[in-house]
Every structure is written in C-alpha cells, then in structure tokens.
Amino acid sequence: MLKKLLAATALISAGMISTASAETIAMWVRSGIGDSFKEVVKAYNAGHENKVELTEVPFAELVQKYATAIAGGQAPDALSLDLIYTPAFAAAGQLEDLSDWAKSLSYFNSLSPSHVKLGTYEDRIYGLPLSVETSIFAWNKDLYKKAGLDPEKAPKTWEEITANAEKIRALGGDTYGFYFSGGSCGGCMIFTFTPLTWGAGADILSADGKTATLDTPQMRKAVDIYRNMVKKDLVPAGAASDNGVNFLSFTNGKIGQQSIGAFAIGTLVTQHPEINFGVTLIPGVDGKPSSFAGGDNFVVTKGTPRLAEVKEFLEYTYSLEGQKIMAKYGSLPTRGDIANEVLEGLDPRLKVGMEAIAVAKTPYTLQFNDLINSANGPWATFTNAAIYGDDVDGAFANAQAEMQSIIDAGQ
Amino acid sequence: MALVTLFFVLPVLFTVWMSLHKWPLLGAPTWIGLGNYARMFTDARFFNALGFTAHYTLIVTIAIFAVAFPLAIFVEKERPLVSAYRTIIFLPVVVGLASASLLWVWLANVDSGLFAPLFEMLGLTSGRINLLARFDTAFLTIIVMVVWKIAGFTMIILLTGLQAIPTELTEAARIDGAGRWQRFLHLTLPLMRRTMALALILSVTGSILAFDQFYIMTSGGPQNRMISVVYYIFNQSFVSFNLGYGAALSIALLLILVTLSVVQLWLLKVGEERP
Numbered sequence: 001m002l003k004k005l006l007a008a009t010a011l012i013s014a015g016m017i018s019t020a021s022a023e024t025i026a027m028w029v030r031s032g033i034g035d036s037f038k039e040v041v042k043a044y045n046a047g048h049e050n051k052v053e054l055t056e057v058p059f060a061e062l063v064q065k066y067a068t069a070i071a072g073g074q075a076p077d078a079l080s081l082d083l084i085y086t087p088a089f090a091a092a093g094q095l096e097d098l099s100d101w102a103k104s105l106s107y108f109n110s111l112s113p114s115h116v117k118l119g120t121y122e123d124r125i126y127g128l129p130l131s132v133e134t135s136i137f138a139w140n141k142d143l144y145k146k147a148g149l150d151p152e153k154a155p156k157t158w159e160e161i162t163a164n165a166e167k168i169r170a171l172g173g174d175t176y177g178f179y180f181s182g183g184s185c186g187g188c189m190i191f192t193f194t195p196l197t198w199g200a201g202a203d204i205l206s207a208d209g210k211t212a213t214l215d216t217p218q219m220r221k222a223v224d225i226y227r228n229m230v231k232k233d234l235v236p237a238g239a240a241s242d243n244g245v246n247f248l249s250f251t252n253g254k255i256g257q258q259s260i261g262a263f264a265i266g267t268l269v270t271q272h273p274e275i276n277f278g279v280t281l282i283p284g285v286d287g288k289p290s291s292f293a294g295g296d297n298f299v300v301t302k303g304t305p306r307l308a309e310v311k312e313f314l315e316y317t318y319s320l321e322g323q324k325i326m327a328k329y330g331s332l333p334t335r336g337d338i339a340n341e342v343l344e345g346l347d348p349r350l351k352v353g354m355e356a357i358a359v360a361k362t363p364y365t366l367q368f369n370d371l372i373n374s375a376n377g378p379w380a381t382f383t384n385a386a387i388y389g390d391d392v393d394g395a396f397a398n399a400q401a402e403m404q405s406i407i408d409a410g411q
Numbered sequence: 412m413a414l415v416t417l418f419f420v421l422p423v424l425f426t427v428w429m430s431l432h433k434w435p436l437l438g439a440p441t442w443i444g445l446g447n448y449a450r451m452f453t454d455a456r457f458f459n460a461l462g463f464t465a466h467y468t469l470i471v472t473i474a475i476f477a478v479a480f481p482l483a484i485f486v487e488k489e490r491p492l493v494s495a496y497r498t499i500i501f502l503p504v505v506v507g508l509a510s511a512s513l514l515w516v517w518l519a520n521v522d523s524g525l526f527a528p529l530f531e532m533l534g535l536t537s538g539r540i541n542l543l544a545r546f547d548t549a550f551l552t553i554i555v556m557v558v559w560k561i562a563g564f565t566m567i568i569l570l571t572g573l574q575a576i577p578t579e580l581t582e583a584a585r586i587d588g589a590g591r592w593q594r595f596l597h598l599t600l601p602l603m604r605r606t607m608a609l610a611l612i613l614s615v616t617g618s619i620l621a622f623d624q625f626y627i628m629t630s631g632g633p634q635n636r637m638i639s640v641v642y643y644i645f646n647q648s649f650v651s652f653n654l655g656y657g658a659a660l661s662i663a664l665l666l667i668l669v670t671l672s673v674v675q676l677w678l679l680k681v682g683e684e685r686p
Contacts, residue, residue, distance in 0.1 A: 064649045067436040092437035174522070183544070184632045237521045240544035243630045374650045375630040376638060385634045388544065395634075 022049045023309045028079040030059040036329035050309045077304040080130050080296040083118045084368045090121035096300035099125040110337035114293045114362045127297030131331035133261045134291045134356035135191045141276040143168050143256045154280035157287045158225045165234040168256035177234035179255040185244035186373045186380030191292045192259035196222035198361050199284020209365040212403035215396045221285040223386045240388050262353030266330015269347050279352045293360035367410050378402035426658045434655035447659035460643040468618035474558050479565035487573045501563040512627035515556045546636050553624050565610050572606025608679040
C-alpha cells in the first residue's frame with residue numbers, strides 16, 4: 001500500500017514537474033517592424049513546449065511603456081528593443097547581463113557587430129541582435145517605365161534622383177517623384193536622410209558622442225537637395241506634416257522613389273505584390289553610398305525567473321530555421337556566417353539590404369530619444385525647419401546649439 | 412473628504428516630494444532640494460511653453476465666448492425647433508477631445524482630407540494647401556476645432572444664466588424705455604456675473620491644461636512652436652525621463668492655475684453681494 005502511494009506521489013510529482021517546466025515567456029515587440037518576429041514566434045510556439053506570448057506595443061511608446069512597467073514591476077521577461085536604446089537601458093541598470101552566455105555561443109563572433117556594439121555597456125553585453133534592418137533606396141519600376149526612364153537602372157547620385165523625380169512628377173495628377181516623412185519625424189529622418197552625409201564622410205555627432213557636429217558642408221548640401229525637390233513640387237504636400245504615420249507611402253504605388261528600410265522589402269513582397277520595385281544603396285551627397293544599420297536588440301529584464309527559457313528561444317531564432325523565417329519576412333540575417341545560406345532562394349532584393357551593412361553606421365549615444373527620436377527634439381525639429389522653413393541658417397544654428405546643450409546636460 | 416484626501420491631497424503631496432528629487436524613470440532617485448525649481452527659472456523652453464499657452468488661452472477663450480454668447484442668446488428664446496438647435500450645437504461636446512483631434516487631423520489632411528480640396532474647389536486657394544504644415548494655418552485649424560468642440564458646452568452654461576434672469580426685470584426695463592443694447596449691457600451682463608465667472612474659469616483652466624490637440628494634431632509642430640505647458644511636462648517626464656523636473660513643473664502649473672482662478676473670481680466679484 002505504502003509502495004503504491006509512494007509510486008503514485010512520485011508519478012504525480014513527476015507529472016507536475018513536466019507541466020511546470022512548460023513556461024510562458026512574456027515578450028514585447030514594437031509595432032512597425034514588419035512581421036518577421038511574429039512569424040518566428042509562431043513557428044517557435046508550434047514546435048516547442050515553452051511558449052512565447054507576444055505583446056505588440058506602438059513603436060513611439062515602447063520606451064515609455066517599458067520604463068513605466070519596470071517601475072511598476074510589470075515588465076515582460078524580454079523584449080525586442082530598438083537597438084539605439086540599449087545603451088540607455090543598460091546604463092540605468094535594468095537589463096540582465098548576458099555576457100558569459102553570449103560569448104559561449106559558437107557563432108558569437110559572426111553576430112551583427114553594430115548590434116553587439118550597441119548592446120555593450122562598460123564591457124558587459126546586455127543586448128544581442130534580434131533583427132537587422134538597413135535603410136536603402138527604392139524606386140518604382142512601373143513609374144520609371146511610364147516616365148520614359150530605364151526601369152532597371154538604379155540611380156547613383158542625387159542629381160540623377162532629382163532629374164528622375166521631375167520626369168515622374170511630369171506624369172501629373174497625384175504621382176510624385178519622391179517622398180519622405182518631413183513633419184518632424186526624427187526616427188524616419190535619421191534612418192533615411194543622414195546616410196546622405198555619412199556617405200560623404202560627415203556625421204551629426206562626434207565619434208565619442210560628446211560634440212554635436214550638425215553644421216557641415218555635407219549636411220548643407222543634403223538639405224539643399226531635399227529643399228530643391230520640395231520647391232519643385234516633386235514631393236506630396238502631405239510630407240511636410242507627416243510625423244511618420246505615412247512613412248511607407250511608397251506602398252501606395254504613386255511615389256516614384258523613396259528611401260525605405262529593408263523590413264519594407266518583406267512588407268512589399270508579401271503584402272503589395274502589385275508594386276514592381278527595385279532597390280539600391282542610398283547615395284551620399286557626393287555619390288558614395290551609406291546606410292543606417294537599425295533593427296532591434298534582444299534584451300532581458302533584470303531578474304526575470306525565466307532566463308533559461310528566454311535563452312532557449314533566442315537560440316532558436318539564431319538557428320538556420322529561425323533565421324530563414326525572419327529573412328522571409330524582411331529581417332536581414334543576424335548571423336553573418338550563415339547569411340548566404342539563409343538568403344538562398346529568397347527575394348534577391350534582400351541582398352542589397354545585406355550589402356548595406358558593410359557601409360552602414362549607427363550613432364552611439366545615451367540620449368538618442370532626447371536628441372534624435374523625440375518629435376520635439378532638436379534633430380526632428382531641424383529636419384522640418386531646414387527643409388520646409390524660411391530660415392536655413394537659423395535652423396542649423398538652433399539645432400546645433402540645442403543638441404550641444406542636451407549633450408552637456410546629460411554628462 | 413476621505414476621497415479627496417486619497418485622490419487629490421496625497422498625489423499632490425507625493426508630487427511635491429518627487430519634485431525635490433532628481434527622479435529618473437529608471438533607476439534610483441536622489442535628493443536635490445530645490446534644484447528643480449531653480450532650473451525652471453533658467454529654462455527657456457519652459458518659458459516658451461508658458462508664453463505659447465498664454466497666447467493660446469487668450470485667443471481660444473475670446474473665440475469661444477464670441478461664439479457661445481450669441482449662440483446662447485439665440486437658443487434662449489422660444490422659437491420653432493429650438494431644442495433641435497440646442498442639441499446640434501451641443502453634439503460635438505460629447506465627442507472626446509482626442510477623438511475630435513483625430514477626426515480633424517483627417518479633415519485637415521492635404522491629400523485625403525476635406526478642407527484642402529474644398530478650398531481649392533471654391534477657388535479660395537490656388538492648389539492644395541497643407542493646413543498643418545505652417546504655424547498660422549495650423550494654429551487657426553486648432554482654434555476652430557476647439558471652438559467647434561467646446562462652444563456648445565459654454566453655451567449651455569451661459570444659457571442657464573440667461574434663463575435665471577426674471578422676465579419681469581426685462582419687461583420693467585423695456586417699459587422704462589431701455590433699448591436692446593442697453594438692456595444687455597446694464598441688465599443681462601451684471602445679472603450673469605456668476606455664470607460668466609464659472610464659464611470663464613472652466614474655459615481658462617481647460618485651455619491652460621490643453622494637451623491632446625497639440626499632441627495629436629501637430630505633434631507640437633511646426634518646428635516646436637505649439638508646445639503647451641502640459642505638453643512640455645509630458646515631454647520632460649516621459650520622453651526625457653526627468654520625473655522630478657516634470658513634477659516640479661506640475662507644481663508650478665498648479666500654483667499658476669490657483670492664482671489665476673483667485674484673480675478671476677476677485678475680478679468678477681463672485682461671492683459678494685452686488686454694490
């Protein structure tokens with residue numbers, strides 16, 4: 001009898017252990033980064049005992065929401081964090097140190113270097129690459145054809161882009177040659193506009209992030225290029241007040257050319273198959289291309305009880321299978337060593353996004369939100385004032401001064 | 412009383428406590444005494460926000476009264492369909508301010524909205540104008556939106572005041588030979604003092620606390636020229652994560668509001684008997 005009871009207890013406890021081991025990981029992801037992450041979670045949940053429960057948070061509110069959730073003790077186990085915010089959250093001591101585990105991964109050295117760099121704070125690693133996105137230049141091949149341009153020839157300079165835009169605008173009606181979100185969308189503009197100056201060797205911040213270097217001949221030239229296109233009516237009037245909501249205007253088929261993100265390739269291919277488009281690198285003001293390496297880092301909230309499960313999930317996304325699903329929906333491979341294998345058989349335009357990584361930059365600053373992303377920060381204000389305002393010199397002077405004062409106040 | 416303590420006094424005290432710290436959203440707060448308040452006096456952006464809020468409050472209050480008063484007089488008289496008029500004018504009030512702002516963002520959208528193509532069709536503008544791209548037109552759009560949204564409410568308040576005036580008084584004045592304008596100036600206005608005070612305080616307080624319309628319709632743009640005080644507090648607290656400084660600004664705003672309300676009550680001499 002006793003034996004039977006013992007056996008039953010053992011059986012029950014064994015059963016309990018196995019059910020208890022099926023954990024649910026709470027994860028957040030920001031909206032607007034395509035479906036790649038959602039799809040990989042779906043695939044993971046289908047094939048694993050542990051489940052990931054995904055919550056989508058509007059991209060503009062993710063930082064606030066996460067910060068308040070931490071303060072209120074309601075934070076998710078892990079989240080997909082815009083990589084530029086990783087330094088600030090790591091510096092605030094809210095993230096789990098992943099250094100030892102990360103370095104034990106056999107493919108650690110082939111993980112996207114700019115992500116790992118931004119995920120590193122004071123020599124410890126807090127964030128690992130989850131999705132990689134670069135900014136690229138896209139053109140609508142059908143509109144090129146209609147305007148009498150060679151649809152297979154990628155423009156190499158901004159003179160060429162402007163001339164093409166004029167021809168496309170000449171088609172009349174609501175067909176426009178170019179688009180950008182010019183209504184103080186700092187995030188959109190750092191992503192698509194700064195590559196014009198990076199390619200030409202200038203930057204808006206010094207390498208150590210401690211001096212604002214906005215007013216350069218390269219930036220002046222870049223501003224002139226955009227101003228000129230606005231003046232010639234090559235850009236829809238709505239762009240002047242678009243705060244990022246209509247960033248993907250290219251998908252409406254009436255925009256001839258636009259700088260977009262590699263995620264958008266996945267969106268265009270899977271959701272707008274009617275748009276026949278080509279992609280190339282974004283030319284700098286002197287023709288040398290550049291790009292913004294963006295995307296998300298995978299970070300883990302400090303002290304989460306489900307660290308092992310989170311790690312298991314991350315290893316799955318790094319597997320060939322996981323990488324392949326991510327890539328299919330537009331996220332570039334985070335592992336350089338298997339990138340070719342991953343992209344094999346997928347849309348060839350994704351390779352352009354991959355090439356961009358080699359020339360891409362990412363600013364490193366703890367004050368990205370204040371300086372760049374905030375709709376009322378100096379960079380966002382500058383892009384609108386310099387391109388649409390009447391006083392270009394004033395726009396440069398104000399933004400330069402305000403950026404420097406924010407940097408100084410944060411030291 | 413317990414409810415007031417729980418939901419008003421305690422939060423205010425906690426805000427005061429926070430305002431004496433450097434309190435980041437993430438990480439531990441540190442005591443800095445009156446540092447946040449000292450910083451306020453050298454903060455040009457705060458004064459810009461104050462200036463803009465004052466400008467907005469002045470214009471929008473005048474605009475609301477200029478529309479609401481005639482409307483109140485119009486719907487006070489018994490005439491056919493008067494309750495239909497009252498309902499129609501009051502309808503926008505029941506829409507939330509955020510929803511109203513979103514609706515107007517769409518109306519003002521240059522490509523898919525209503526105003527820009529309408530003005531072009533009427534020949535008022537050559538080509539389509541992006542109303543929200545320039546300060547003057549964007550400001551005007553917001554003022555019109557707020558008047559559309561709020562005037563009905565002010566109208567109802569003023570209407571109750573108008574209806575409280577005894578008909579005998581008006582009749583007596585009429586018999587004494589007072590003209591329409593004289594009756595309004597010497598009879599209606601003085602008798603409506605309390606109602607006016609209520610409507611004015613509500614309107615001024617509401618305007619000083621304005622946030623939704625600027626956040627939703629223009630994101631504080633064009634070029635940051637529409638940052639109201641509450642917007643600035645929001646930015647400091649939840650964009651720059653300086654909760655302590657945001658709290659200090661909130662306390663300053665609270666003091667400004669209390670002062671303004673006291674001044675308005677005193678100016679309109681509410682609480683005293685008529686001289």
